[in-house]
Amino acid sequence: MQTLPVNGVRKVIAFDCDDSLVEFNRKLVEFYNRRHGTHFEWEQMTTYEIHLVYQCTEEYLTEVVWEFYHSDDHAAMEAMEGAMELMAYLATRQDVEKHVVTSRVEELHTVTTGLLHGHFGEVFEKYHFANHYGAKPEHVQRTKAEICLEIGAVVLIDDALHHARAVAAAGITVLLPDRPWNQGEIPSGVIRMRDLHEVCIWVKENV
Numbered sequence: 001m002q003t004l005p006v007n008g009v010r011k012v013i014a015f016d017c018d019d020s021l022v023e024f025n026r027k028l029v030e031f032y033n034r035r036h037g038t039h040f041e042w043e044q045m046t047t048y049e050i051h052l053v054y055q056c057t058e059e060y061l062t063e064v065v066w067e068f069y070h071s072d073d074h075a076a077m078e079a080m081e082g083a084m085e086l087m088a089y090l091a092t093r094q095d096v097e098k099h100v101v102t103s104r105v106e107e108l109h110t111v112t113t114g115l116l117h118g119h120f121g122e123v124f125e126k127y128h129f130a131n132h133y134g135a136k137p138e139h140v141q142r143t144k145a146e147i148c149l150e151i152g153a154v155v156l157i158d159d160a161l162h163h164a165r166a167v168a169a170a171g172i173t174v175l176l177p178d179r180p181w182n183q184g185e186i187p188s189g190v191i192r193m194r195d196l197h198e199v200c201i202w203v204k205e206n207v
């Protein structure tokens with residue numbers, strides 16, 4: 001086990017939640033299909049604007065997702081391949097702070113921490129809610145780049161290309177788990193990762 005560095009400064013790793021630690025879209029597609037009698041598949045999600053795949057409006061999908069957050073399906077969301085190994089390793093790294101940086105709105109604090117505690121225990125020290133997805137006028141929105149700079153993150157793990165691009169432009173390395181919606185060219189400063197096993201190897205070598 002690595003102990004605290006002599007100067008007391010711990011390195012910060014930032015983790016997106018949905019589709020970076022847990023299989024959000026795999027569970028959402030089951031939830032959506034069951035409610036609508038449809039047969040959409042996860043592999044069809046080749047755009048981040050998934051309402052286009054579901055052939056509904058963004059507003060309607062936001063309502064469905066809000067219900068999903070409070071459903072048993074949300075609680076049953078699985079950890080991503082390699083996530084348990086990665087977090088078990090990071091739990092031994094006392095020189096590293098683990099933060100969650102999510103687009104979710106802050107009202108989802110309880111369900112989000114409950115979900116991640118259930119999978120990974122108390123490994124995350126801080127949760128930051130950027131208030132993007134499903135935000136109301138009263139929400140104060142922050143970009144992931146602003147949050148990552150503020151917390152001094154050395155690396156962000158995130159599946160969304162637009163967040164990856166902005167955070168990398170702020171000078172912070174981003175590891176991008178490979179997903180159907182983030183294919184194609186990736187911005188400089190972003191490293192594509194086949195899965196979280198590969199992320200674990202990268203972190204062992206670079207953090």
Ligand SMILES: [Mg+2]
Binds near residue numbers: 017019160
């Ligand atoms: Mg995500």
